[in-house]
Amino acid sequence: MSLNRPKKPKMLxxxxxxxxxxxxxxxxxxxxxxxxxxxxxxxxxxxxAEGEVAVIISDQRMPEMKGTEFLSKTVRSFPNTVRIILxxxxxxxxxxxxINSGQVYKYITKPWDxxxxxxxxxxxxxxxxxxxQRTAELQYAQKQTRLLGTIMQVAxxxxxxxxxxxAMATAIGENFQTDVCILQQTSENTLTTVEGIYSxxxxxxxxxxxxxxxxxxxxxxxxxxxxxxxxxxxxxxxQHYQTSEIQSHITIPVSFREKNVALLSLQWKQPCxxxxxxxDPLECVxxxxxxxxxxxxxxxxx
Numbered sequence: 001m002s003l004n005r006p007k008k009p010k011m012l013x014x015x016x017x018x019x020x021x022x023x024x025x026x027x028x029x030x031x032x033x034x035x036x037x038x039x040x041x042x043x044x045x046x047x048x049a050e051g052e053v054a055v056i057i058s059d060q061r062m063p064e065m066k067g068t069e070f071l072s073k074t075v076r077s078f079p080n081t082v083r084i085i086l087x088x089x090x091x092x093x094x095x096x097x098x099i100n101s102g103q104v105y106k107y108i109t110k111p112w113d114x115x116x117x118x119x120x121x122x123x124x125x126x127x128x129x130x131x132x133q134r135t136a137e138l139q140y141a142q143k144q145t146r147l148l149g150t151i152m153q154v155a156x157x158x159x160x161x162x163x164x165x166x167a168m169a170t171a172i173g174e175n176f177q178t179d180v181c182i183l184q185q186t187s188e189n190t191l192t193t194v195e196g197i198y199s200x201x202x203x204x205x206x207x208x209x210x211x212x213x214x215x216x217x218x219x220x221x222x223x224x225x226x227x228x229x230x231x232x233x234x235x236x237x238x239q240h241y242q243t244s245e246i247q248s249h250i251t252i253p254v255s256f257r258e259k260n261v262a263l264l265s266l267q268w269k270q271p272c273x274x275x276x277x278x279x280d281p282l283e284c285v286x287x288x289x290x291x292x293x294x295x296x297x298x299x300x301x302x
Contacts, residue, residue: 007175008033009054009125014043014070016062017088024057028121039063040070052078054128055121060087060095060107068095071103080131082124086110144281147175151288161185165196165262166172168289172264173198176274180204180246180267183289186253186260189218207240208265217251218260223282225250227272248272252282256290264289 011032013024016039020290026033035050037043039062047053056074071083083103085095095107105127106120150171154164165183173181179201185194191209196272198204208214212235217224226232227248229241241249246267254262264286 001125009128010035010050010052011121012037012043012046012053012056014038014040014056014058014062014067016059020059020086027118032125033137040065040067040073040214043070044073047074047078053081053256055082055084055124057084057086057117057121057298060085063077068103075103080128080135082128082131084108084124086112105151110125140278143175146234147285148288151285153291154292158301161194162196164292166198167196168198168292170198171265172266172285173200176266176278177268178266180265181253182206182263182265182267184208184263184265185293186218186263189260191263205240205244207244208263209247210240211251211265212238213249213251214263214265217253218263221253221255221258221260223250224254227271245269250282252286254286254293256294261293 009032011022011028012035013028014037015021015024018038021036021038025036028034028166032055035046035053037046037279040058041064043056043058056071058067058070062070067085067087071085074081074083082105085107086109087095087107088194095104099107105124108117108120151168153171154167157164157167159167165185169181169183170185172178179199181198182204184206185192191214195206197206213224213226216222226235229234229249235241240246242265246270247270249267250263250272252266253260254264261299264282266282
């Protein structure tokens with residue numbers, strides 16, 4: 001059983017009255033990592049230092065800067081943060097404008113009921129998590145679309161085969177944030193001299209012909225991986241892993257009509273941080289590579 005506790009979401013509470021500020025802090029400190037600010041100016045400083053928070057609760061009537069004015073300054077940098085206004089006055093015009101422009105999620109009138117405010121904040125935190133999830137999914141889908149577009153664009157360009165391999169390895173390596181990405185042609189399940197290499201550091205050694213994961217991938221036609229090589233007794237003693245500092249390696253056979261035509265190698269110098277969902281598109285990427293290799297007249301029919 002893990003003893004690690006879930007990380008508390010961050011909250012910022014803003015009020016020029018110390019008693020109200022302390023009350024807000026005590027109300028939410030159990031479930032949130034709460035930051036306090038006595039003014040909008042100070043709140044902006046905290047956000048600059050701490051980064052995005054899940055929820056902001058701000059008083060409306062404060063000297064120097066009204067709550068709605070402060071919140072409007074946070075929208076561009078932190079679009080997913082959920083904002084709540086506390087008001088004891090009937091500033092309807094300000095509040096309506098703020099809500100209509102997406103700057104405020106909800107307003108609560110003073111004196112506020114603790115249970116009501118807790119319910120609103122809980123829903124706000126859930127909204128924040130949902131927004132973050134949808135934003136991440138959209139960004140991921142856009143990245144995959146761009147990657148596949150780049151791979152298919154290679155097929156439309158007239159360039160030497162090695163240059164095509166390099167262009168595809170670079171696009172894949174950058175997309176998956178690898179330290180090294182190698183795309184290498186195969187013939188009869190043996191690696192050939194045609195290769196494309198991407199390295200985040202600018203240089204990389206190609207030892208794939210001596211790698212047990214590559215041998216298994218080509219012989220079985222299935223993806224082979226070790227996501228934490230130092231703890232993998234089967235390959236941790238292989239010399240090139242010790243000298244190259246590679247700690248995770250995924251090898252994907254690229255096949256056309258059940259015949260291997262290339263081998264894709266993704267390498268990181270730390271245990272793989274990608275989730276299974278993020279790795280799922282690798283098979284689609286391999287299929288796209290196979291189509292590109294066919295289109296650039298690589299002999300895959302023999």
